[in-house]
Amino acid sequence: MTQIKVENATMGYEGVPVIKDLSFQIDEGDYVCIVGENGSGKTTLMKGILGLNPPLKGSIKYNGLDKNEIGYLPQKKNIQKDFPASVMEVVLSGCINRKYHIFHNKKDKENAIRHLQMVNMLDYKKHSFSQLSGGQQQRILLARALCATEKVIVLDEPVTGLDPIATADMYSLIKDINHKGITVIMVTHDINMAVRQASHILHISAGTEGTNFFGTAHQYVHSSVGSKFLLTECPCDVCTHSHNKEVK
Numbered sequence: 001m002t003q004i005k006v007e008n009a010t011m012g013y014e015g016v017p018v019i020k021d022l023s024f025q026i027d028e029g030d031y032v033c034i035v036g037e038n039g040s041g042k043t044t045l046m047k048g049i050l051g052l053n054p055p056l057k058g059s060i061k062y063n064g065l066d067k068n069e070i071g072y073l074p075q076k077k078n079i080q081k082d083f084p085a086s087v088m089e090v091v092l093s094g095c096i097n098r099k100y101h102i103f104h105n106k107k108d109k110e111n112a113i114r115h116l117q118m119v120n121m122l123d124y125k126k127h128s129f130s131q132l133s134g135g136q137q138q139r140i141l142l143a144r145a146l147c148a149t150e151k152v153i154v155l156d157e158p159v160t161g162l163d164p165i166a167t168a169d170m171y172s173l174i175k176d177i178n179h180k181g182i183t184v185i186m187v188t189h190d191i192n193m194a195v196r197q198a199s200h201i202l203h204i205s206a207g208t209e210g211t212n213f214f215g216t217a218h219q220y221v222h223s224s225v226g227s228k229f230l231l232t233e234c235p236c237d238v239c240t241h242s243h244n245k246e247v248k
């Protein structure tokens with residue numbers, strides 16, 4: 001089932017386009033990595049998907065979900081490191097559904113504990129968030145994002161600043177979350193990981209006249225845009241993936 005359909009979308013700010021005429025669709029359970037050069041508009045597109053910055057032209061439509069039900073792990077900013085709250089408070093803050101209530105009920109607390117368990121951080125629930133390592137903080141912020149959703153999670157460069165072990169750990173958690181049926185949409189600069197882990201790749205080219213790509217990870221590896229960016233062989237076991245999505 002298609003969950004998010006982007007049709008001929010032009011995204012930008014104050015009437016000035018950053019991305020032009022982009023079309024793709026995300027189905028339930030997909031794992032989509034959004035890649036591309038710095039400044040090409042990946043975060044701008046994320047903000048569009050989250051409903052924070054609607055398209056200047058075209059449309060983003062949701063099927064079987066409300067945009068308020070999308071969990072979001074934003075790009076790491078230094079200010080987050082010193083957030084003066086306990087781990088539990090940070091995770092619970094993700095449970096506030098913008099529409100319905102501002103106080104936490106029993107269900108929210110159970111939800112927070114379930115997601116702390118999922119990211120293997122339950123033992124830290126009373127710790128101060130600011131005293132955790134960068135990798136631990138990212139796990140807590142992942143649990144926070146999961147509290148907002150049962151369906152789709154959007155991650156903006158979730159491994160920035162993490163060491164190789166914490167990075168592998170984070171990727172493994174994200175893969176598990178996807179295996180549980182949650183659709184994953186992730187901005188990343190790690191293209192080699194993206195083609196190994198994602199089901200689909202969206203490549204946004206810098207400049208509004210560049211060619212964008214959307215297709216399976218396998219199609220991307222064999223595309224002209226993908227082959228310029230990749231330093232790896234196709235990770236497919238067998239190169240027989242069905243090419244069933246339109247690429248625009």
Ligand SMILES: Nc1ncnc2c1ncn2[C@@H]1O[C@H](COP(=O)(O)OP(=O)(O)OP(=O)(O)O)[C@@H](O)[C@H]1O
Nearest residue numbers: 013014018036037038039040041042043044045187
């Ligand atoms: N709030 C804003 N107002 C105006 N222009 C903006 C705003 N946010 C971003 N931009 C511009 O939009 C363009 C795309 O930015 P965006 O952050 O989406 O790129 P990106 O692909 O996510 O970059 P990076 O890989 O460096 O994170 C850039 O030229 C940026 O300066």
